[in-house]
Amino acid sequence: MRRGAVVGVLLVLAFAVAAALAVQAYETARYHRAQADRVLRDYASLAAARVAQRSAIEIFYAVKPPLQAIQHAHEMAPHKPLPRPADLHFDVMEHEFSIAPYIRFTFRMDLATGQLQTSGHTVPPGVRKWLIDTLPVHTRTVYDSSWHMGSILGQPGWDRRYVVYTVLRDSQGSLRTALGFETKPAALRPLVVHATEKFPLLPRPLTGGVEYDSMGSIIITDRFGTEIYRSAAQYTSPFTARDTIGTDMGDLYAQATLRGAVADKLIIGGLPKSRLSLILSLLGLTAVLIGTALFQLRRESQLTRLRTDFISGVSHELRTPLAQIRMFSETLTLGRVRSDEERRRSLAIIDQEARRLTHLVENLLHFSRSERQTSHITPEPTALGPLVQEVIDGFAPLAAARGATLSAAIPEDLVVTADPGAVRQMLLNLLDNAVKYGPTGQDVRIGATRETGVAKLWVDDGGPGIPRADRERVWERFWRLERDRESAVAGSGIGLAVVRELATLHHGRAWIDENGPAVGGGTRFVIELPV
Incomplete structure (x- = not known):
């Protein structure tokens, strides 16, 4: 009984160890999966940053030539009106896309006095007021002097406008004159299309051979939430990131989403598979096996007790007739019987108890043969x-x-x-x-x-x-x-x-x-x- 209790305790401890190992394995799998998810989110952030960077470069090289042409015209004749958009002459060879057809007017603004001069399309009063109010603030807070340009995407009176400008300094080095042009916001779409469709979302060493067009989806929006560009294929996954193309580039935003189906190829060795079902199955199997072992142990304990009772019962059944046979055989041997009737009675009891012994022994022999399966x-x-x-x-x-x-x-x-x-x-x-x-x-x-x-x-x-x-x-x-x-x-x-x-x-x-x-x-x- 004591041995059974010890074995039972050991089995329970074995299950506890198995459960602890299962929990540890599950936690390890969760940690590895969390690490893989973090890497994929980092990949999504990298993809969004690459899209934003490429879009900024495309926009910069598209607007730089007309800005240089306007600046050159101003330097040649600072007191004359600026050339109209149709009269601008600039080299577009360094870029595939020309923004010239989208330009509606050019402008010059004295930042100190707020005087605004325009050439080209007639500028609505609301747009003129918006430009006079916005440019001075933008030049002080957003304008990037290292790029020598700034851009504003606004919608005065729900009239969407995209303004690009550069600023000249006076003899004291202060920002004094803003030169630029206004163009249709639709001009931005071909630029971001070129930036997103001609370059991979991720560096090729990270893509694991995944085709670019099936890697993920892109959405470009402005600060008002208006979409500038949306890739043909759109995916939904937790691996989504957003980055700014730049406040000096019109306050545009790039959102990149990695396709969930290719996430497994982007991680070295693949995404860690969920082992929860396997762990639970093994733990359940362990519980069943240990439960079976405990049941068998309890059964064995019961059988041991029953065998003990059996031996005790058989011993008692053997002892009683043997004692009777011995007592009456001694009586006959020592001649203690007083009559023939007592002699016959003693012999009958010896025969009776012998029959009982024979019957019991026959049962025991059959039981033994049955145990050995030889009956x-x-x-x-x-x-x-x-x-x-x-x-x-x-x-x-x-x-x-x-x-x-x-x-x-x-x-x-x-x-x-x-x-x-x-x-x-x-x-x-x-x-x-x-x-x-x-x-x-x-x-x-x-x-x-x-x-x-x-x-x-x-x-x-x-x-x-x-x-x-x-x-x-x-x-x-x-x-x-x-x-x-x-x-x-x-x-x-x-x-x-x-x-x-x-x-x-x-x-x-x-x-x-x-x-x-x-x-x-x-x-x-x-x-x-x-x-």
Whole structure:
């Protein structure tokens, strides 16, 4: 028992260790996945930054030539009106796209006085006011003197305008004159298209051979949320990042989204697969195996206890007849009998107890053969009536010693295909149970009937009966009713188990009749044998 408890504790500890390892494996997998997700989000940020950088470069090189042409015209004739857009002459060879067709007017503005001069299309008053109010502030807060340009994307009165300018300094080095032009915002789309579709989202060493057009999607918007550009394919994934193209480039924003399906190829070794289902399955399997082991351990503990009870019961059953045989044989040997009647009585008791020992030993031998799976029978046509009478005659002394009366009603022509020794053993076990656990003076009846292809042989006793819940368990090895364990009646717990095993060897059955004996109380045990 103590060893079983130790093994049980060890199994529980083994499960606890397995659970701890499963949790650790799950946490490790989660950490690796979080790291992979972080890398992919970094990749998305890098993609957005690359799109923003390329777009800024495209815009810069598209607006630089007309700005230089306007600045050159101003330097050549600072007091003359600026050339109209159609009169601007600049080299567009250094860039594929020319912004010239989109320019609507050129302008010059004195930042100190707010005087604004324009050439080209008529400028609406609202746009003129917006430009006079916005340019001085923009030059002070946003203008990038290193790039020598600035741009403003606005919508005065819901009229979308894109203004590009540069600023000249006066003799004191202060920003004094703003020169530039206004163009249609639609001119930005070809520029960002060129920036996004001609260059990969990520450096090629990071892409793992993924085609550029299937890597992700791009959206370019302005600060008002108006879309400038949207790639043809759009994807939804958690790996999305946003970056600014630059406040000096019109306050545009680039959003890049990596396609979830290619994320596995962007990570060296692929994305860590979820091991949760596998871990839970293995943990569940471990729990089932440990539960099975604990059940078997508990079963073994029960069997050990039952075996101990069995040995104790068998020892008691052996000791009682042996003590009787020894006592009466000593009485006869020492000549202590006072009459022939006492001599005959002593010899009868020795014979009776010897029969009990023979019956018990037969049970033990069959049980041993059953344990080793070497039990076998030799069926033959057997007349059931004479065999039952023979059993009754042999068992009558034991029954009489316990005040029981035996009777039988067997059809004379009933012949079964059975091993006579096995049938005798089954009947003796049932009769022994009946007289052992029944009351003194009871009638024990044996009967039989022929039915379709089988014969039913039964034994009725007048005992207290067997509870319905225990009527199947009594056939198990070593098992005894609770009331019998606590009584003074000795028993091995294998008698009924031997009956059922021998019936099964005959391809028959053994059970307790639900209705009980036809007369009186007690229990009816039924054996079914082939005819």
